[in-house]
Amino acid sequence: xxxxxxxxxxxxxxxxxxxxxxxxxxxxxxxxxxxxxxxxxxxxxxxxxxxxxxxxxxxxxxxxxxxxxxxxxxxxxxxxxxxxxxxxxxxxxxxxxxxxxxxxxxxxxxxxxxxxxxxxxxxxxxxxxxxxxxxxxxxxxxxxxxxxxxxxxxxxxxxxxxxxxxxxxxxxxxxxxxxxxxx
Amino acid sequence: xxxxxxxxxxxxxxxxxxxxxxxxxxxxxxxxxxxxxxxxxxxxxxxxxxxxxxxxxxxxxxxxxxxxxxxxxxxxxxxxxxxxxxxxxxxxxxxxxxxxxxxxxxxxxxxxxxxxxxxxxxxxxxxxxxxxxxxxxxxxxxxxxxxxxxxxxxxxxxxxxxxxxxxxxxxxxxxxxxxxxxx
DNA sequence: ATGTCCATGTAACGGGTTACATGATTGC
DNA sequence: GCAATCATGTAACCCGTTACATGGACAT
Numbered sequence: 166x167x168x169x170x171x172x173x174x175x176x177x178x179x180x181x182x183x184x185x186x187x188x189x190x191x192x193x194x195x196x197x198x199x200x201x202x203x204x205x206x207x208x209x210x211x212x213x214x215x216x217x218x219x220x221x222x223x224x225x226x227x228x229x230x231x232x233x234x235x236x237x238x239x240x241x242x243x244x245x246x247x248x249x250x251x252x253x254x255x256x257x258x259x260x261x262x263x264x265x266x267x268x269x270x271x272x273x274x275x276x277x278x279x280x281x282x283x284x285x286x287x288x289x290x291x292x293x294x295x296x297x298x299x300x301x302x303x304x305x306x307x308x309x310x311x312x313x314x315x316x317x318x319x320x321x322x323x324x325x326x327x328x329x330x331x332x333x334x335x336x337x338x339x340x341x342x343x344x345x346x347x348x
Numbered sequence: 349x350x351x352x353x354x355x356x357x358x359x360x361x362x363x364x365x366x367x368x369x370x371x372x373x374x375x376x377x378x379x380x381x382x383x384x385x386x387x388x389x390x391x392x393x394x395x396x397x398x399x400x401x402x403x404x405x406x407x408x409x410x411x412x413x414x415x416x417x418x419x420x421x422x423x424x425x426x427x428x429x430x431x432x433x434x435x436x437x438x439x440x441x442x443x444x445x446x447x448x449x450x451x452x453x454x455x456x457x458x459x460x461x462x463x464x465x466x467x468x469x470x471x472x473x474x475x476x477x478x479x480x481x482x483x484x485x486x487x488x489x490x491x492x493x494x495x496x497x498x499x500x501x502x503x504x505x506x507x508x509x510x511x512x513x514x515x516x517x518x519x520x521x522x523x524x525x526x527x528x529x530x531x
Numbered sequence: 532a533t534g535t536c537c538a539t540g541t542a543a544c545g546g547g548t549t550a551c552a553t554g555a556t557t558g559c
Numbered sequence: 560g561c562a563a564t565c566a567t568g569t570a571a572c573c574c575g576t577t578a579c580a581t582g583g584a585c586a587t
Contacts, residue, residue, distance in 0.1 A: 166573090166574085167442070167444050167447055168574085168575090170447065170448075170451075171447060174447075174450070174451040177451070177454070182538075182539095183538080183539080183540095184537070184538055184539080193450070194447060194450060195440070196441070196446075197441055197442065197443040197446035197447055197450070198442055198443070198444075198446075198447045199440055199442075200575080201575075201576065201577085202538090202539085202540085203540080203541080203575085203576075203577080203578090204574080204575060204576080206539070206540055206541090207540085207541085210540095225537090225538075226583085227537090227538095227582070227583040227584075228537055228538045228539080228582075228583070228584095229537090229538045229539035229540080229581085229582090230538085230539080231538070231539090232538090232539080244451075245454075247448075248448060248451055248452065248454070248455060249455065249459055251462060251463050251466045252444055252445045252448060252463070252466070252467070253466070253470075254470070255470050255471070255474060256442065256443050256444055256445070257378070257382055258379070258380055258441065259350070259380065259381055259382075259439065260380040260381070260439050261350050261381075261435055261439055262435045262439070263379075263380035263381075263505050263508065264350055264353065264354060264357075264377060264380055264381045265353075265430075265431060265435060266501055266504065266505055267357075267376070267377055267380070267501060267502060267505050268353075268357040268360070268427075268431055268498075268501070269431065269501050270495065270497040270498030270499070270500060270501045270502075271360070271428075271431070271497070271498070272431060272432065276432055277501075279434060280434050280435065283434045283435070283436070284435070287436075287437070287438050288438070291438060312453065314453040314454070314531060315451075315453030315454070316453070317453065317526065317527070317530045317531055318449055318450060318451070318452050318453045318460075318531075319450060319453075321449065321523050321526060321527075322446050322449055322450050324519065324522070324523075325446065325515075325516070325519045325523075328515050328518070328519055329512065329515060331515075332508075332511050332512060332514075332515045333508070335511070336507065336508045336511055339507070340504050340507075340508075343500065343504060344500070344504075347500045348497060348500055348501075349545090349546085351546085351547090365566075365567095366566085366567080366568095367565070367566055367567080383547080384547075384548065384549085385566090385567085385568085386547090386548075386549080386550090386568080386569080386570095387546080387547060387548080389567070389568055389569090390568085390569085393568095408565090408566080409555085410554070410555040410556070410565090410566095411554075411555065411556090411565055411566045411567080412553085412554090412565090412566045412567035412568080413566085413567080414565095414566070414567090415566090415567080
């Protein structure tokens, strides 16, 4: 359901093609919402059928013609209604590693430590990504577009991501110690 | 795919019915893996067809007969193979609130603050749940079953959940301040 | 030569949710 | 009287992933 609003949301920033929407998502919301092109294209089609977006075709040679989507008035309204509504539930997560760790009491110490160290590597990369890629990207985006209010919210979501990674890394150190001692 | 291993995992603790498996999940893994009964029953059936579990029927009156599932040797093997394998990717998250906040630059200050305060309430409840329900539950479980090694891992996953909630709450306070000042 | 970027899509499949169906017992 | 607990399941649907298909431009 929320892919719909991701697309409407980005289109509220300006007209775009499906391909460009995908790139936008990859550079920003992919941390809390992502989708493949094979899901985006049919969804845009459906949104057009529902009258929430319209599109113009820009002919190209050698590539398929561009379909540039624009948010309609009905789409803008639908989007704003969704946006203003408070979220009343915590979103249930699915985290395969935690599931594995939950059952890892039967494993020997070394296998669990390997798993934890592996996670450390992954989360260090992710933290660096938040600090070194996303942060400047947002700053640049705000500068170029002048979207200051939006920038405040973008930066807030980025900060949560960064803090989550720090928490995870702190926990991993603690977890490694605990496993070394007690398992 | 991981529901399979959740079920095999709990069955590695001992024979159980589908209904009991659901209860186990609700009291422990639901924080990082959950499922409805309407998904659990067909999955158990499939696992039985694949020879990973077997079941005995315990007749009852007034209720459907109990189907008590037991992990087979093949199931045990499959489970252990999965368990030992390192997880090599971060699991992509989908967090509707963050998506909403990401696009909330167009909203007025008060609407965003309402959203954030609402989140505060939800996460305070969740934190209390980790501290006051899950923690004693794990302790009691270890005492009753003597599963000390497993208990170490259960407690570790709980601690991450708790820390995540604390991080979220800290971030919310910061976010509220930022929105009050800058939006 | 090989791979990535651009730009569109379809088809098959799998995972997961919601709704529906049955029916006795226990607690408020 | 009404909801929750126990205990099983099926059917329809939606969301999302993987694989497949096309084909030129440009970089390594």
